[in-house]
Amino acid sequence: MAGMMAPETLITGVELGGTKCIATLAQGKNILRQERWATEGPETLDRISATLAAWQDEVPFAAIGIGSFGPLCLDASSPRFGHMENTPKPGWAGADVYGHFARRFALPVGIDTDVGGAALAEGQWGAAMGCTVHGYATIGTGVGLGLVVDGKAVHGRLHPEAGHMRIRRTAGDMFEGACPAHGDCLEGLVGGPALAARANGALADVADDDLLWDRVARELGEWVAMLILCVSPQRLVIGGGVLDYRPTLLAKIRVAVAANLGGYLAGLDLTALEMLIVPPALGRDAGPLGAIIVGQNALRGSQA
Template identity: 50%
Template sequence: MAAAPVAGRFAGVELGGTKVIVTLADGLNIVEQHNLPTTNPAETLGAAVARLAAWDDAAPLAAIGIASFGPIRVDPAAADYGTMLYTTKPGWTGARVVHAFAERFACPIALDTDVNGAGIAEAALGAGRGCKTIVYLTIGTGVGGGVIVGGRPVIGRLHPEIGHLRLRRADGDRFAGVCVFHGDCIEGLLSGPALRARFGRDPATVDPADPAWEMAASDLAELFVALMLTLSPDRIVVGGSVTLGQPGLLARATDRAGERLMKYIADYDVTALSCIVRPPALKNDAGPLGAILLAVGADQGGTPGVTSGLRSAALRDSRC
């Protein structure tokens, strides 16, 4: 049975640490999109609300999806739902993200993290099609991760903070890391600012063949190993400016992870890992489409995520 088409006029807000992408969609078809700078909360959220209000005035929006950087309270039952928790982004701690939109719009509003949003989109429409469990990682200004099972994000007391795991370091690596909380957690080792500090210059200017990348590849491989042993995902989708700008890093880390894992589980050899670890198929549309899918889930009255029709269609797709 074919998946039912998604109908309705939806808006998505991908709230990132440096920019906001607001998207208008007819069903799942993007019809208009704008980038806004992320400055202070009042200015940033006000500009996003104004853009959506113009769309809503032209024709009412069915629902709004917000995929936000964090940490942010995503439990609708919490008293501070939709509020930014402590963050190093100046001025954003305590920002009432959902409240800014709920004051203006009467339609359903869904909230999740930006990585969960992108993961939802990749699970339904991209590199995670056909997979029951995927992990979506983004490596850029920071490192974030979302876990999607059966098309829906995994949420507990908070959302996962995969980027702040502290894992085994490569022998001889003395780089201290740059995370203000943990030093050498994954974000402190692999984010764009971390690589700049490690190399002493813009990592985009470092030759992919430079042996200095080996330490970073080892760190990323350790993260892949940890994810495979704890979650056993069908797919690990890795996006963000660092890995998309340095595909050699992803390939090298995948090889290292396979070499380490196959000593214990033969199914996780280099060949298997090269299939499991993938770049995002949706590329820069993963986040915006994820926000739209959050809106679709809110409109249908269910848990934010992939609609049942899309999920059943995705699970019929073949996997490598």
């Protein structure tokens, strides 16, 4: 039947992250194969597509989904569809990510942001199941946000770039910020390079009760409160490398969100926020499985 996929359909997903890339072969949410690369220049795409070609020879898959760092052009009517926009990642500005795979494989290819894909995966298989409006935020090398409404990732002129919003600075914090474009936007304060610069010594050695984490929690807490006021999500999943290695931060973020909301939203007390602001149920597979969902959607679109 048009638009339906057999349960055994194999899909390949490619997650392009700021520091690493992951190719995944999956059957639904069951991961069958995976390979990783460090994210270097766009030549990394050649290494990935070579692996996909080898997989295709052994176990043919039906579509490719790409979940990529950005910003990306996701306007299907634009000649730049699937190209990287003005990313600070060296060598990647203007890279034709979608075209690289579409030219090499006679298969449906889909593309979205890595966080957009992760949001879709958490909605279908993870912590946001059953939610009409939900989001996935990643706090890692950068700060990203994917939003899903009625099962579709939100795209407008571009896609959400909420990690570059500005929030109020903590009194006495003179750190200039690490974002090449905006200095002390949120990503410039809490992204991986920013945290490394703000820490006194190795980040892994900074104690959980260090003042740095209080500041980071307040900054993220204000950001999340603004997202709640603006988007009204039923669930906000927060993942990424920083939370992986500092899970105690999530509880501090909830407390800061409650303080920022100031009791304005009825029923949204700290207990309710524990249900609204959650870690990814899919763990570190949220991104790779997000790319699988993007591939599934591309296949459905080709069959419609």
